[in-house]
Amino acid sequence: EQIEVEASSIKLDNEKLKVDLDDCKNSESAKDQTIAELLQDQEEVRKEINKLELLHKVSKSDISELSESINELQSQLDECRKNEAMSSEKISALQQIEMETSSIKLDN
Structure with a gap:
């Protein structure tokens, strides 16, 4: 009887x-x-x-x-401003010449 108990x-x-073992296999799985x-x-x-x-590289390229x-x-803007300043100086000079010419004509 003891053998049966031990066998059981x-x-x-x-x-x-x-x-x-099944639990361990399931856990491993x-x-x-x-x-x-x-x-x-x-x-x-x-x-x-x-x-x-890649997007960062493209963005850096675009920024550059x-x-x-x-x-x-x-x-180009600086060049335009320079030309505008020269034109203004020329206009002022022409106006000055006109005034002097008018003044000379009036004097005569």
Whole structure:
């Protein structure tokens, strides 16, 4: 009878060990699944980072081109202002000559 009790106890222990082993396998499977998902997430994040880095490079390039355009436009504006100032000086000089000419005519 004691042998039957021990055999029954061993069977219970075996069943318990089988359940524990199944739980362990399920746990490992869940961990493997989680690792696979994390690796996939990591890949997606890396792709997004690459995309953002590319956009950053393009933005820097665009900013550089815009800066060059602004400098060119500023140069053209400075040239226009210079020409405008020269034109104003010429107009003033012509007006001065007209006044002097009119004054000379009146004197005669």
